[in-house]
Amino acid sequence: MTGPSKPGHLPRRLTGVVSDRLQLAAFLRSRRDNLTPQQAGIVPLAGERRVPGLRREELAGLAGVSTDYYSRLEQGRQANISLEVLDALARALRLDDVERAHLHDLAAPRMQHRRAASIRPQPPDPGLLRVIGMLDHVPALLIGRRGIVLARNALFAAVYRHPLRPGTSWTRFLLLDRDVRARIDDWSGAARDALAGLRREVARYPLDRSLQREIDQLRQADPDVRRWWDEHRVAEYSSNHRRIRHPIAGDMEFDVELVVSPQNAEQHLVIYTVEPHSRTARTLPLLAAWGRDPATATAQAAPDRTSAIGQGRRPGPVRARRSYPSIPRGSSG
Incomplete structure (x- = not known):
């Protein structure tokens, strides 16, 4: 994950960065759709399932967040995301190390001046x-x-x-x-x-x-x-x-x-x-x-x-x- 200007210091809340919440939302949906309740180790909620993957409320429960909060994430409407929530989502979705790093980069991209320099x-x-x-x-x-x-x-x-x-x-x-x-x-x-x-x-x-x-x-x-x-x-x-x-x-x-x-x-x-x-x-x-x-x-x-x-x-x-x-x-x- 990309940190602030001070080496070794990690903010408790990821704010003040240019981010693309739609990319984050699409990535979360794709990982949720690919993870079945059996793979997640939970008993499926009752009712008809439209997709084989987890429901939003199932993933929210695994990550310890409310269904409304997680829904805002998948809709690209949640501006600030704590590191604790990101780590909880990564564990719930069973992301590997590369996917976990990708999730963090989507949630808190590099500061604008650093990214601008990187594309020269x-x-x-x-x-x-x-x-x-x-x-x-x-x-x-x-x-x-x-x-x-x-x-x-x-x-x-x-x-x-x-x-x-x-x-x-x-x-x-x-x-x-x-x-x-x-x-x-x-x-x-x-x-x-x-x-x-x-x-x-x-x-x-x-x-x-x-x-x-x-x-x-x-x-x-x-x-x-x-x-x-x-x-x-x-x-x-x-x-x-x-x-x-x-x-x-x-x-x-x-x-x-x-x-x-x-x-x-x-x-x-x-x-x-x-x-x-x-x-x-x-x-x-x-x-x-x-x-x-x-x-x-x-x-x-x-x-x-x-x-x-x-x-x-x-x-x-x-x-x-x-x-x-x-x-x-x-x-x-």
Whole structure:
């Protein structure tokens, strides 16, 4: 939770801050709808239930507040919320640590001058830039707020066959590019994780109008994105496993790790690590050998050649005036 100007001091009542009570209300409703009486450990109140989740009066009772008070929270009409009530709601809704922090940020966003400063253009962290410059053997990407690309190496562009130049949106590319949808195994899971991280940013930077515009455009562009966004799922950006069906190199397996600088927690260095001696590890040097920016070089291959190499068959002639090394055969992983 964000505190006042004096370090270590926490106000007993959260007042005098710019807040978006409608976002808080929507988050509370979404968590209440997803928690059944059985999961909450209570006996359901008598009467017909219109939704499987808790009723307002049931959640109010669990949190130790009146039904009228809680109703005002869900209607966005309660201006001041005590820390005790927030903690009681978090316990009653069985929120995890990330959801609890999100609830506190929605109830008491950063002071306006701090949030305004936080949405200025951000230069790449010098330390993370030096690290990415040393990673020429695995794909690496440096992203900042709103998923903006700050830097990437050539292998990252090769794996996704897209230039992803600094200043472009990695989030928009991941969510809306049709080729990416087809190539990332469990793309829907990756997309939902990205949206959950983006929603976490909204609570941290409610004055970031560029972030709000980006979300509005993403929701309007795709019905899946709109539906997943309205789930109000929140998460921190985290490590994960990713399998990519590269049209030339075949299936590639990565463990995606995140590195954050202690000096700049808003920037994430994303590193696609591989198992030693795996097919993916043997393939990456060949991708790197196809040129300084192989994303454009591989695009010159004809579709039939792309499909043939991906399946381990001998490719036919191509229009590109470039010789390509063969991809190692064997099972992926």
